Structures are given as C-alpha cells and as structure tokens.
Amino acid sequence: MNFLIFLEKIGEMFISFLTAIGKLSIFLVKVLRFGTTPPYYWRQIAGHAIQIGYFSLPVVGMTAIFTGMALTLQCSSGFSNFTAESAIPAVVMLAMTRELGPVLAALMVAGRLGASMAAEIGTMRVTEQIDALTTLSVNSYRYLVFPRILTGVVLMPFLVFIDDAIGILGGYIVGVYYLGYNSANYIHNTFVTMTAWDVISGLIKGSVFGFMICLMGCYHGYNSEGGAEGVGRSTTNSVVAASILILIFDCILTFVLF
Amino acid sequence: MSFVIEVKDLKKSFGSFKVLDGVSLSISPGESYVVIGGSGTGKSVLVKCILGLLDYDGGSIKIDGKEVNKIPAKEMAQTLLKCGVLYQGGALFDSLNVIDNVSFGLVYGYGVPIKEAYKTAIEKLYAVNLDERIIKAYPAELSGGMKKRVALARAIATNPDIIFFDEPTTGLDPITSGTINELIVKCTKEMGISALSITHDINSLKHISDRVGLLHKGKIIWEGENSELTSTDDPFVRQFITGSPVGPFTTEGL
Numbered sequence: 001m002n003f004l005i006f007l008e009k010i011g012e013m014f015i016s017f018l019t020a021i022g023k024l025s026i027f028l029v030k031v032l033r034f035g036t037t038p039p040y041y042w043r044q045i046a047g048h049a050i051q052i053g054y055f056s057l058p059v060v061g062m063t064a065i066f067t068g069m070a071l072t073l074q075c076s077s078g079f080s081n082f083t084a085e086s087a088i089p090a091v092v093m094l095a096m097t098r099e100l101g102p103v104l105a106a107l108m109v110a111g112r113l114g115a116s117m118a119a120e121i122g123t124m125r126v127t128e129q130i131d132a133l134t135t136l137s138v139n140s141y142r143y144l145v146f147p148r149i150l151t152g153v154v155l156m157p158f159l160v161f162i163d164d165a166i167g168i169l170g171g172y173i174v175g176v177y178y179l180g181y182n183s184a185n186y187i188h189n190t191f192v193t194m195t196a197w198d199v200i201s202g203l204i205k206g207s208v209f210g211f212m213i214c215l216m217g218c219y220h221g222y223n224s225e226g227g228a229e230g231v232g233r234s235t236t237n238s239v240v241a242a243s244i245l246i247l248i249f250d251c252i253l254t255f256v257l258f
Numbered sequence: 259m260s261f262v263i264e265v266k267d268l269k270k271s272f273g274s275f276k277v278l279d280g281v282s283l284s285i286s287p288g289e290s291y292v293v294i295g296g297s298g299t300g301k302s303v304l305v306k307c308i309l310g311l312l313d314y315d316g317g318s319i320k321i322d323g324k325e326v327n328k329i330p331a332k333e334m335a336q337t338l339l340k341c342g343v344l345y346q347g348g349a350l351f352d353s354l355n356v357i358d359n360v361s362f363g364l365v366y367g368y369g370v371p372i373k374e375a376y377k378t379a380i381e382k383l384y385a386v387n388l389d390e391r392i393i394k395a396y397p398a399e400l401s402g403g404m405k406k407r408v409a410l411a412r413a414i415a416t417n418p419d420i421i422f423f424d425e426p427t428t429g430l431d432p433i434t435s436g437t438i439n440e441l442i443v444k445c446t447k448e449m450g451i452s453a454l455s456i457t458h459d460i461n462s463l464k465h466i467s468d469r470v471g472l473l474h475k476g477k478i479i480w481e482g483e484n485s486e487l488t489s490t491d492d493p494f495v496r497q498f499i500t501g502s503p504v505g506p507f508t509t510e511g512l
Contacts (some may be wrong), residue, residue, distance in 0.1 A: 039366075123352070131311050132349040135342075136416075137335040137367035 027219050034139045035146025044147040052113060052210075053155040057162060059112055060105045064163040067100055068092060068170025076179050088175060089190035096167035097198045098258075103250050105163040106209035109156065110242040114217040117148055118238035121221025122231035130222070145222065149214040156210025157203035164202060201257045208253060209246050216242040262287050262322065262420055262452040263308060269316035269476075270303055277303050279476030280317070285420075290446045290453040292463050294498060295473035296507060301456035302346070304473070305422050308454070309341065310334055321420070339367050342413030342421040342451075346428055348405040350397040356383070356408050357393035363416045382411040386441050403434035407441065414445055421445065423455035427462045439465040460499055463487070472498065474507075 075088045121144060124130050133140045168190060175181045220238035224230045261284040270278040277300035285291045293301050306312040308319050310326050319326040321337055329337055343349075350359045360379035364370040370378070380390055386407040397405060406426065413421055426442060427435035439462050446453045446466070457463055463470065470487060472480040472495055480492045487499060497505030 039369075041366075120353075127347055128345045128349040129351055131306070131309075132343065132345060132351070134311060135309055135338050136363040136412075137339045138362075139335070143366070 024219055030141045031145045031149060034141040041143050041147055044143060045151060048147050048151040049155060052151050053158055056109050056112060056159055059108050060159050060163050061166045063104050063108050064166035065170035067104055068096060068167035069174045071095055072171040072174040086189055089186050090193040092171035093168055093190045093194055094198060097164045097202045101164040101167055102160045102202045102205035102209060103246060105160050105206065106213060106246045107243055110213045110239055110246060114213040114242045115235050115239050117214065117217030118221035118235045119231055121218055122224030122234040125222060125224045126227055126231060145218045148218055149211060152210035152214030153207050156206040160202050160206030164199065205250060205253050208249055212245045212249060213242045261285055263454060264320040267317040268307060268314055268319060270307055270314045276476050281478055283471050283478055285452050285454055287452055288450050290466055290468045292455045292457060292467035292470050293473050294457060294463055294470060299473045300476060301473055302424055305424055305456060339416055340419045342416065342418035344409050344413045344423045344426055346425045348409035350405060350409055352397055355394050355396050359408060360411045360415050362412065367416060379415055382415045386411045403430050406430065406438055410441055418451060420452045423453060425457055426455065427459045435459065435462060442466045
C-alpha cells in the first residue's frame with residue numbers, strides 16, 4: 001500500500017514536471033511566433049537594452065573586480081606551494097573568461113533583472129494591465145516578452161565581456177600592487193595563453209544565460225496569480241529557476257564547448 | 259434584430275466550479291446593459307469571456323454577429339479595437355504617463371502618428387473633465403477618481419462602438435462616483451456607444467442602465483428595463499436593490 005502511494009506521488013511529480021515543460025514550451029512558441037513578426041516595438045527594445053546593458057553594469061562590475069582580486073589571492077597562496085606563481089595570471093584569465101565571468105554576471109543579472117521582470121509583468125497581470133494591452137489590440141507577447149528576451153540574448157554577452165575584463169583587471173591590481181608581481185610579466189602571462197575561443201565560449205554562455213534569465217522572469221511574471229503574494233512567489237520562482245538553469249546549462253555548455 | 263453583443267447559453271467552469279451556467283443576454287446598438295449580482299457570481303468572468311480574454315466551455319458569444327472563439331487572432335485584434343474597456347482598478351500602465359496611457363490604443367492599435375494621437379488624447383481628457391496639467395503624471399501620482407477618469411479617456415480614445423465598464427465606481431466617494439456615472443451616460447448617450455457594465459453600486463445602476471440583468475448562480479435570473487427595477491416583485495432584485503440582510507440571497511447564499 002505504502003509503495004503504491006509512493007508510486008502515485010512519483011507519478012504526480014512527473015506529470016507536474018511534464019505539464020510545466022509543456023506550458024513553458026507553449027509560452028516560448030507564442031513569444032517566438034508573435035515576437036518575430038511585425039509590428040516591432042523598437043522603443044520597448046531600446047528601453048530594455050538600457051536596463052540590461054547599462055544599469056546592470058555597476059553590479060556586474062563590482063562582482064567581477066572583487067572576484068578577480070580574491071581569485072588571485074587564493075591562487076597565490078595555493079600556487080606558491082608548487083612555485084607555480086607565474087601561472088596565476090593565466091589561471092585568473094581562464095577562470096574569468098570561461099567560467100566565472102559568464103556565471104557570476106548571469107547570477108547577478110538574474111537577481112537584479114530577472115526578479116524585476118517577474119515583478120513588473122506579474123503586477124501587470126494581477127492588476128489587469130495585460131488584459132488592457134490585449135483589449136487595446138496589442139499582443140502582450142510581442143510588446144512585453146519578446147523585447148526583454150531579445151535584449152537579454154543580445155546584451156548578456158556584452159556584460160560578460162565587461163565582466164571578464166574587470167575581473168582580469170582585479171587580478172592584475174592584487175597581483176601587481178599587493179603581491180608585488182612585475183606588471184609587464186603579469187600582463188604578458190595573462191595574454192600569452194589566451195585564445196579567442198576562451199572569450200567567445202564565455203560570450204556564448206552569456207547569451208544562453210541571458211535567454212534563460214529573461215525567459216524565466218517573463219514566464220513566471222506572465223503566469224502570476226493571486227495578488228501581491230502571487231507576484232512575490234513568481235519573483236522568487238523566477239530567480240530560483242533562472243539560477244538553477246544557469247548552473248545546469250553552464251555544465252552542459254562546458255561539456256559541449258570544450 | 260441585430261445585436262452588438264449576443265450571448266447564448268454561455269458556460270464557464272474553473273475546475274469543478276461552475277461559474278457561468280447558461281448565461282444569455284443581448285445588447286442592441288446604443289443600449290446600456292448593466293449586469294448586477296453578488297461578489298463572485300462571475301460578472302467579471304462574463305466580460306472576460308465576451309472580450310476573448312478567457313476561453314469558454316460552451317454556448318455562444320457574438321460581437322457584431324461574429325462568434326468570438328472562431329475569430330482568427332488578427333481579426334480579433336481588429337474587433338477589440340471597436341471595444342473600449344474600463345477596468346475595475348483602471349489598469350493604467352504604471353510605466354507610462356497619462357498622455358501615453360490615453361493615446362496607447364491609437365498609437366499601438368491603430369498606428370496613428372504620435373502627435374495626432376496626443377491631440378486626440380487631450381480632447382478625450384477634456385471629455386472626462388481633466389486637462390493638460392496632468393498629462394505628464396504617472397498613474398501612481400493620481401487619485402482613485404482621476405485614475406478612473408484617465409482610464410475612461412483611454413477607453414473612449416479609439417472611438418469604440420462598445421464599452422465595457424467593470425465596476426466603474428467601486429472604491430470612489432459618492433461625488434466622484436456621480437461624476438463617473440455622468441461621464442458614462444455622456445459617453446453612451448452622446449456618442450451613441452453601446453455599453454455593458456457590471457456593478458454593485460445601486461446609484462450607478464439606476465443612473466447608467468437602460469436594461470438590467472441579475473446574475474445569480476451562473477444564470478441571468480431576472481432581466482428588465484431600468485424603470486422596472488423599483489417596481490418589480492422579484493424577491494432577488496428587491497433584496498439586491500434595498501440591500502436588505504433578509505431575503506432569498508441570504509437564504510440561498512450569494
């Protein structure tokens with residue numbers, strides 16, 4: 001009997017999971033179907049581009065510089081045991097461009113923008129603003145969702161690139177001004193091993209993460225129900241879902257890209 | 259006779275809960291029809307079904323003779339352009355100021371150039387007793403009555419053939435409610451627009467309705483002219499109009 005109840009619970013969870021995947025897929029198909037056909041809302045796209053690309057810079061930059069600094073310090077204490085200090089600049093560069101840059105930038109953007117997207121669209125849902133859009137003959141997928149996802153996909157690589165650069169700069173500051181490495185050697189060792197693919201792979205990750213963040217923010221916001229509490233729940237769910245997806249896809253993309 | 263809106267035997271359930279269980283009503287051109295009923299009886303659901311915002315389970319809804327759930331998406335957008343909606347909370351777009359809210363349907367729905375749309379929007383703001391001084395204000399900076407008037411200006415900005423009013427005077431003081439009622443009558447009578455309103459407000463009901471339907475347990479259980487409201491012997495209507503705690507609503511539950 002207990003085993004049957006256990007099986008029933010597993011079945012329910014599996015069906016819920018498939019239902020969620022189905023709903024998300026339908027949502028995405030609608031976004032792509034309506035978003036890729038005219039009219040295009042350029043003003044909306046520009047507004048979100050500024051939100052993602054410009055207003056996220058401070059938080060992403062702060063995260064990157066301190067991560068680069070801490071990483072250099074950690075490497076220094078570890079690598080000195082093997083007299084491998086000369087590898088520190090290359091390790092910091094690789095870690096930032098391939099892994100930490102895209103993942104940290106994405107997690108920060110998920111916390112900042114994913115949450116705000118879910119809250120904004122969720123509030124619009126529960127206050128009937130999305131219904132108002134529809135009755136004013138404006139497709140809400142085209143007007144609200146697609147511009148956000150598009151700007152996320154296009155501008156996250158830009159943020160990741162800035163994040164990489166600032167992270168490497170943070171490493172340089174600690175390496176040269178605190179640990180006393182030679183500036184020219186540090187710069188040389190940073191770039192001598194760098195390949196274009198190190199940077200590009202990070203930018204690809206950034207683009208995928210941007211898509212995940214905006215999709216989760218919009219999807220959870222769009223399906224909000226139950227007033228302020230529902231909006232709060234959607235906001236939390238969007239950040240949690242985006243963060244988990246970022247980490248899962250980071251692993252998958254690392255397998256695929258390297 | 260042709261109707262602007264014709265609803266026949268409309269059914270809508272949420273899970274096992276039947277909200278609408280065979281609602282029928284029709285609205286003639288230029289007529290103001292008001293649906294009354296207790297909270298949670300499905301008045302807003304009825305309007306959302308008519309506007310195509312909710313799918314319905316059975317029955318038929320026709321706007322201008324076209325079955326709502328058979329109208330293709332593009333054509334539905336055109337049909338909705340003929341409809342203005344005043345939502346309960348106004349549903350003004352928080353991120354847009356007053357002028358952008360009022361001109362929204364013209365700019366994004368009709369593709370009217372922005373300057374021309376602004377000009378029309380200001381005319382409509384004057385029509386609802388507002389003026390240019392508030393055009394740069396955001397919804398959060400407006401009072402409840404002002405929000406309703408701005409929302410009304412937005413609803414009439416596209417010169418619709420039909421307007422839907424979802425509890426237009428809820429949460430407003432009697433004077434502002436009176437102003438809104440006057441504006442609704444002005445819009446429907448002077449502009450010849452058909453209207454479907456839902457309300458709890460008896461003053462509003464008496465003021466704005468030509469015909470009234472009482473929605474109870476998923477059905478329109480009474481329908482009559484405005485003048486019949488006070489003369490009818492129907493116990494449901496009498497209790498609703500008088501607001502008496504004793505009567506069939508109390509016995510049966512809302």
